[in-house]
Amino acid sequence: MRIPILKLYNCLLVSIQWELDDQTALQFQEDLLHKIHETGANGVVIDLTSIDFIDSFIAKVLGDVINMSNLMGVKVVITGIQPAVAITLIELGIGLDNVLTALDLEKGLEKLQQELGE
Amino acid sequence: MSIQSCVTIINEWDIVAARQLGRNVAKELGFGIVDQARITTAISELARNIFLYAGKGQICIDKLNEGGKVGLAINATDNGPGISDIRQVMEDGFSTSGGLGAGLPGVKRLMDQFDIESSPGDGTKIKATKWLR
Numbered sequence: 001m002r003i004p005i006l007k008l009y010n011c012l013l014v015s016i017q018w019e020l021d022d023q024t025a026l027q028f029q030e031d032l033l034h035k036i037h038e039t040g041a042n043g044v045v046i047d048l049t050s051i052d053f054i055d056s057f058i059a060k061v062l063g064d065v066i067n068m069s070n071l072m073g074v075k076v077v078i079t080g081i082q083p084a085v086a087i088t089l090i091e092l093g094i095g096l097d098n099v100l101t102a103l104d105l106e107k108g109l110e111k112l113q114q115e116l117g118e
Numbered sequence: 119m120s121i122q123s124c125v126t127i128i129n130e131w132d133i134v135a136a137r138q139l140g141r142n143v144a145k146e147l148g149f150g151i152v153d154q155a156r157i158t159t160a161i162s163e164l165a166r167n168i169f170l171y172a173g174k175g176q177i178c179i180d181k182l183n184e185g186g187k188v189g190l191a192i193n194a195t196d197n198g199p200g201i202s203d204i205r206q207v208m209e210d211g212f213s214t215s216g217g218l219g220a221g222l223p224g225v226k227r228l229m230d231q232f233d234i235e236s237s238p239g240d241g242t243k244i245k246a247t248k249w250l251r
C-alpha cells in the first residue's frame with residue numbers, strides 16, 4: 001500500500017491514515033523524495049492525526065525523511081501528534097529535536113508559509 | 119491466574135499482528151489510551167528485535183489477575199544468538215544495526231516491570247508487565 005502525496009500550490013500534503021508497516025514506511029520515504037524532486041515543491045506537511053502509536057523504527061524513518069528533505073532544500077512540518085503518541089515518544093527517549101511541528105494541519109500550513117517567508 | 123495468546127514472529131507482517139493482538143487485549147482489560155499506546159509500542163519494539171536479530175521467535179500476551187490486580191504481560195522469546203552484555207544493550211543509543219538504540223531501554227520505561235534473560239547461544243527471553251491502575 002502507498003501513502004498518497006498531494007500537491008497544494010508550492011507544498012506537498014501527506015496525511016497518514018492507517019497503521020504503518022515497515023514496507024509502507026520505507027516506500028513513503030522514497031516516494032516523498034521523488035515527489036519533491038518532480039514537483040519542485042518547497043515545503044511538506046505530514047499529518048499524523050490518525051496515528052495512535054510510533055515506535056523507534058517509524059520514528060527513525062520519519063526523522064530520516066525530514067533530514068533528507070532538508071538536504072534537498074525543503075522544509076517539513078509534522079502535525080497532529082496525539083497526546084498518547086507524544087508521551088510514548090518521550091518515554092522511548094525520542095524527542096524529534098529540531099523538527100518543526102504544529103497542532104493541526106491548518107496551523108502546520110501556516111507555520112510552513114512563515115518558515116518559507118511567504 | 120493468566121490466560122495467554124501468542125503470535126509467531128517470522129516476518130514484518132507478524133510484527134503488525136503482534137501489536138494488534140496486544141492492543142486488543144489491552145483494550146479488553148480496560149487500559150486507557152495512553153497505556154494502550156505504551157503497550158503497543160513496547161510489543162512493536164520487542165517483535166522487531168526478534169525479527170531483526172533472531173530471525174524467528176514468539177510474542178505471547180498474558181492477561182494477569184493476581185489477587186485482584188489486573189495486568190498485561192508481554193513475553194518475547196527467541197532462540198537467536200543471545201546477548202553477551204546486557205548492560206550495554208540497555209543503554210540509550212546502543213545499536214548494532216544502525217537503529218536509534220531506543221528499543222530496549224524504551225520498553226523498560228514504557229512498562230512497569232522489565233526482566234531480561236539472555237546469554238550467547240541460548241537465545242533471549244524478555245518479560246515486560248503493565249498493571250492496570
Ligand SMILES: Nc1ncnc2c1ncn2[C@@H]1O[C@H](COP(=O)(O)OP(=O)(O)OP(=O)(O)O)[C@@H](O)[C@H]1O
Pocket residue numbers: 056057163167168171172196198199200201207212213214215216217218219220221222223242
Ligand atoms: N532478541 C535479541 N537477540 C539478540 N540481540 C538483540 C535482541 N534484541 C536486541 N538485541 C541487541 O540489542 C541491541 C539494542 O536493542 P534496541 O532494541 O535497544 O536497539 P536497536 O534495535 O538497535 O534500535 P531501535 O530499537 O531503536 O530501532 C540491538 O542492536 C541488538 O544488538
Ligand SMILES: [Mg+2]
Pocket residue numbers: 163166167217220221222
Ligand atoms: Mg530494537
